[in-house]
Amino acid sequence: MKTQFQAIVVGAGPAGSSAALTMARAGLDVALLERGTFPGEKNMFGGILHRMTSIEEVIPQFWTEAPLERHIAKKGTTFMTGEASFHVQHETVNFDRAPYNGYTIFRPRFDRWLAEEAVKAGATLITRATVDDLVLKDGKIAGVTIAGRSGELNAPVVVAADGVLSFIARKAGLRQPKFDAGQMAVGVKALIDLPSNVINDRFGLAMEQGFANEFVGCTGGVRGGGFLYTNYDSLSIGLVFHLGSLRTSAKTPYDLLNAFMEQPQVAKMVRGGKLQEYSAHVIPEGGYTMIPELVGNGILVAGDAAALCNATGVNLEGINLASHSGILAGKTVIEAHERNDFSTKTLKRYKERLDLSWVMKDLKGFRNAPKMLHIDRIYNEYPELVCSMMEHIYRIDGTPKMSIPKLILREVKEKIGLKNAISDALTAWRAL
Amino acid sequence: MNIDEIFDTTSFTIDREPHIVLDSQVCVGCDIRGCTNSCPARCYTWSEAEQKMTFVYDGCLECGTCYIVCHKDAFTRWSYPRGGFGVAYRMT
Numbered sequence: 001m002k003t004q005f006q007a008i009v010v011g012a013g014p015a016g017s018s019a020a021l022t023m024a025r026a027g028l029d030v031a032l033l034e035r036g037t038f039p040g041e042k043n044m045f046g047g048i049l050h051r052m053t054s055i056e057e058v059i060p061q062f063w064t065e066a067p068l069e070r071h072i073a074k075k076g077t078t079f080m081t082g083e084a085s086f087h088v089q090h091e092t093v094n095f096d097r098a099p100y101n102g103y104t105i106f107r108p109r110f111d112r113w114l115a116e117e118a119v120k121a122g123a124t125l126i127t128r129a130t131v132d133d134l135v136l137k138d139g140k141i142a143g144v145t146i147a148g149r150s151g152e153l154n155a156p157v158v159v160a161a162d163g164v165l166s167f168i169a170r171k172a173g174l175r176q177p178k179f180d181a182g183q184m185a186v187g188v189k190a191l192i193d194l195p196s197n198v199i200n201d202r203f204g205l206a207m208e209q210g211f212a213n214e215f216v217g218c219t220g221g222v223r224g225g226g227f228l229y230t231n232y233d234s235l236s237i238g239l240v241f242h243l244g245s246l247r248t249s250a251k252t253p254y255d256l257l258n259a260f261m262e263q264p265q266v267a268k269m270v271r272g273g274k275l276q277e278y279s280a281h282v283i284p285e286g287g288y289t290m291i292p293e294l295v296g297n298g299i300l301v302a303g304d305a306a307a308l309c310n311a312t313g314v315n316l317e318g319i320n321l322a323s324h325s326g327i328l329a330g331k332t333v334i335e336a337h338e339r340n341d342f343s344t345k346t347l348k349r350y351k352e353r354l355d356l357s358w359v360m361k362d363l364k365g366f367r368n369a370p371k372m373l374h375i376d377r378i379y380n381e382y383p384e385l386v387c388s389m390m391e392h393i394y395r396i397d398g399t400p401k402m403s404i405p406k407l408i409l410r411e412v413k414e415k416i417g418l419k420n421a422i423s424d425a426l427t428a429w430r431a432l
Numbered sequence: 433m434n435i436d437e438i439f440d441t442t443s444f445t446i447d448r449e450p451h452i453v454l455d456s457q458v459c460v461g462c463d464i465r466g467c468t469n470s471c472p473a474r475c476y477t478w479s480e481a482e483q484k485m486t487f488v489y490d491g492c493l494e495c496g497t498c499y500i501v502c503h504k505d506a507f508t509r510w511s512y513p514r515g516g517f518g519v520a521y522r523m524t
Contacts, residue, residue: 258438
């Protein structure tokens with residue numbers, strides 16, 4: 001087997017394959033390493049692939065080429081308690097035409113497709129390859145070794161796109177040896193089969209329109225939230241928990257997922273569906289403040305490995321940031337080859353490019369969002385407040401009605417406390 | 433839904449060698465044992481009667497939760513499975 005390449009990409013997820021595709025198109029001899037039997041086999045996510053303008057540049061009419069499920073035409077947010085829910089929803093024809101604003105996808109199909117695009121461009125995909133270590137020569141990164149295989153793969157530069165735990169970034173000394181549980185979350189998901197016509201009728205969709213819904217108040221008081229996304233003929237339903245909160249809660253993700261799916265209003269959405277697959281993964285939710293060093297001598301870090309995930313609570317973005325960072329890493333490696341210089345000095349152009357892009361601007365702009373998500377009242381008291389207030393407003397029971405402002409004030413005082421409510425509003429304002 | 437069924441829906445190719453090795457003596461002195469409730473694949477079980485942590489790796493979803501919630505550095509090894517082994521998602 002060939003062992004010498006011009007660049008090695010560790011991880012054939014959205015970041016890695018985007019990097020490999022960019023470099024291969026420019027004529028570089030790239031190895032794309034994947035630990036699964038195929039790219040995407042190890043990957044799961046909650047569910048939305050947001051619009052990827054940079055991929056649209058590389059693959060025009062991307063949405064006609066990629067294996068997508070439905071495009072997101074309708075988005076909703078639900079505040080819920082064990083018995084009640086209050087729902088807001090947005091829909092526009094503008095999200096119902098190409099280029100679409102987002103899609104549901106299956107990672108084992110989508111990630112495989114993107115990696116194959118890199119292969120078509122000339123990259124060498126090596127599957128069943130778990131990278132064991134970095135190879136150093138004269139203080140510079142010179143390649144990698146693969147677990148259970150002898151010898152090494154060599155290249156003057158490595159792109160670490162090995163996911164949220166990035167052992168490569170750690171080995172290169174670019175990330176802290178210990179993660180802060182307060183900056184991490186875990187998502188669990190059930191995939192549920194449901195005929196496409198049932199999905200269309202149940203969620204008010206036509207053709208390949210998709211619905212994406214987020215839920216608050218469904219995590220048993222643990223910091224986190226729920227999601228439900230429509231695939232073509234299945235639903236992705238799950239919960240995300242902040243690990244700092246989950247680990248001391250004595251509650252389990254699967255029991256809470258079960259309770260979520262049995263909540264009366266949610267139960268109606270999944271009714272009649274057949275459970276197909278259960279999956280889980282950690283998400284780097286700390287945002288801007290947890291981003292590691294992005295560049296070292298002969299190495300660049302992209303995607304989840306670089307904590308490029310924007311979880312503001314409104315849009316939960318990751319793959320689009322990963323792919324864009326991969327493309328920028330690829331462009332920087334192309335430049336480094338032109339100069340034949342793979343030192344930090346040249347590679348730091350990658351960080352400059354990222355800083356100038358929407359990726360870092362968004363992460364920086366929303367850097368206080370994770371702080372807002374640490375307000376525990378969001379996950380219990382506020383959904384209860386909203387649901388109870390709506391019930392009082394709608395209820396007709398032969399007693400005189402309280403004025404709405406008075407009612408709001410009473411409920412806020414009772415459930416949250418005025419001081420808390422004001423302080424939370426300020427935190428939220430700063431965050432968003 | 434019967435919660436036990438959920439774990440049977442995921443496919444695995446199990447390696448002979450565990451990819452995660454736990455020094456369960458460390459767990460005896462742990463005050464939280466957050467792994468036992470946080471692990472989405474219920475790989476960690478603490479027996480109060482025996483004062484013993486049991487860990488199984490064959491249903492591991494390779495999600496990383498235990499690696500993050502363990503604050504006692506109880507792992508003598510935490511790596512991903514060798515290429516081709518471990519969890520194999522089909523459509524998630």
